[in-house]
Amino acid sequence: MSEPRMNPSRQNNPHRLIDAYIDSTLDDAGFARLCDWLRDDEANRREFALALALHAGIADWSSDRSGGLLIPELAELGNVLAANDESGWLDVLAALDDERDQATPIDFTEELARREREREERLARAAAAQAPPEEPGPRVVVIPKAVAWGGLAAALLLVALVIWPLLPERAAVNHTDATEPTAQPDAMPAPAPAPAVGRVVRSVGAQWVGPIGDDGKLRAEQSLTLTAGLAELEFNDGARVILQAPATLQPTGANGLRLVRGQLTATCPPSAHGFTVATASGLITDLGTEFGVQVEADGSVSTHVFDGSVTYQSNQAPADAQPELLFAGQALDAAIDGTARRVHAQPAVFIRDQEFVSLVQAGPTAYGRWLAHSHQLRRDRSLLAYYVPDRTAAQTMRLPNQAAGMRGSVTLDGPTLGPGRFAEKPALYFDSNEDLARIELYDTADDFTLMSWVWIDRLGASHVALLCSDDLAQPGAIHWQLEQPIEGDRWGVTLTLGGGAEIKSGGKVRCWGGITPADAGRWVQLAVAVSREDALARFYVDGEFVNAGGFDWDQPMRLGSARIGSLVDSAAYPKPSDRHLDGRIDELLIYGEALSAERIAQDYHAGRPDSGPPPAD
């Protein structure tokens, strides 16, 4: 779609010109008029500055909303400080949340002085050992967005604890020795049989290719491939790495590895600070404490920091170039050609220590099978939304979107937690028409699949709402419901495809059969896969195809503002109490493609609550 042209009757409106400049829709003539207007009068330049301040303010507000950078970063810093046994800082951190809005500075003087002393001692020890100092010289220090755009307390912490000590002038102040790092490398030991640099500590369904013996020891420069499962590696300096198959790596020493392909999460205690992950695109160096790395087949690398900080140095960068510094909550996608862009960290994509322990403990149970599958799903790029109820939802009243790189959490207003498919996890429990789970998802998809595990307590009302857009008149809106039969007892699963008045409405696609009152009181997987090209909606129950229905709908799906388990009260539906779910929902997925029957069956078998045999290949 081409950029809009300005109506000639409005083309000289200054604010229209400014808005067009901000939104990059201004043509050359319009830009010339804007410049002339700005040169004319100081008052005009003030108007421009105010307009840009408004634009900047909206952008700041939007970034604070998206992911809540400020508080997680403060929490991560608190974790780092707490790990150093500065227990008083946990109280400080709690106070930060209260004092943040009052913008009252907190006195970090003592902590600053302590860290400055520790840093000087560390540099002095390094100089005395004639080893390269831990801090190799001036660096470009990146201030996280939360500090650059706002947050007095966060700014104080980060400037004081990270930026200030790294400034080169300060590095020179109290040093008695020359500050230039020695250019003399340590003499390299003569080549010797590769020593053990670490070992495999635990694994879940791991299958290896490569010289890894029964003792599980890792040796430098030996190439290993994890073809299936997960493995936890512990390096001699204390770094622990959780590796997800498929992955190929080579340990480079007691404090590093080369990741050729695959995904890992690294946790580095103080003894392992400086742990490196070398990739085809660049080198990641840990500064403490936890981060994830993904390397794709084309050599591109994605680095996500969960705790502490890391640096990233592109292999294409000149030797004296400053590395990128990433803090908790930040991520960097880098290509092999040296290009890179910053994004938000996606912790849900990586298996971290707690989840790995859960997987190890779950073992070959139905829950363990589902848990491993769930972790894989989070990396599925076709997923628009993936919601999994867990115990934290009772406090947070939210279900975050677990699909990698996607936004939009579910807000809970009424539903409680009830037993899920597995004893280890809960489900959302709806038992009245006042139980609302709200979702806002504005992504569009020509093809899509809706999938959910549902427990129905009662099939009494005329309809049971599963997932319904608030306003069916909006383009792309949908209603996914169960519908009472006019006669007989075989309920229908219906998908209503909505649209605006000027857009042809697709009407309702029904699939009769597949659900009967006998299905109440058990977990059922429901799925519908919609293909616009085929103009067909295929319905599945428990991973098996039931029926398909054609439709005439010429727009992409766009859920918009919607509800799970109920329907909004509106003129079109004046009796919402007839349509709410009496039961539970455990897992809701929205894919941006029409899944195949095989894939739907795989998802069913991976997630079913019994421990029956897997499907035949």
Next chain:
Amino acid sequence: MTTSSPAEFTEYWMRSRHVAGSFVRSMVRDEHAAEDVLQKVAIAAAKNFDQFDRERAFAGWLVGIAKREVAQHYRERGRDRHTFDDALVGQLADAHVALADELAERTTALNICIGKLPSRGREIIDLRYQQNLKPAKIADRVGLSATAITSLLHRLRGSLRQCIERQLAKEGGHR
């Protein structure tokens, strides 16, 4: 040379960060690039803070650093198709600095006013600012024409401007 502390720099930075942010965004329209430039401004300011004359206005000194970082950005990445000439850049920098004392109050008022926007307006704001989409892409998403989206953004910004002025007037703020 003054011996400065990180707390002192941070306090100065927090008072003037809005000025730097709006000036950088007026010169660098790509949001990610503007973020990068602002980070470099902060680092350069921190590095040279000892040389800052406390008798001067910090906002003016900071915007001076921002002008240099913007110029460096143009050298490295190439100029935008629509770039102001040096004289106008200087005049616009002065205009931004002149707002320094007002911006904190205006930002507070803006946060209140955004909260009053209807959900449709917030949706458009999210698409434009959170997802960094231009009007044509927003139009694709919501099924309206690009012209309609442009007008909607214009009206939303106008509404926010008016709301901010009312909020400031209520609190006895600036004009």
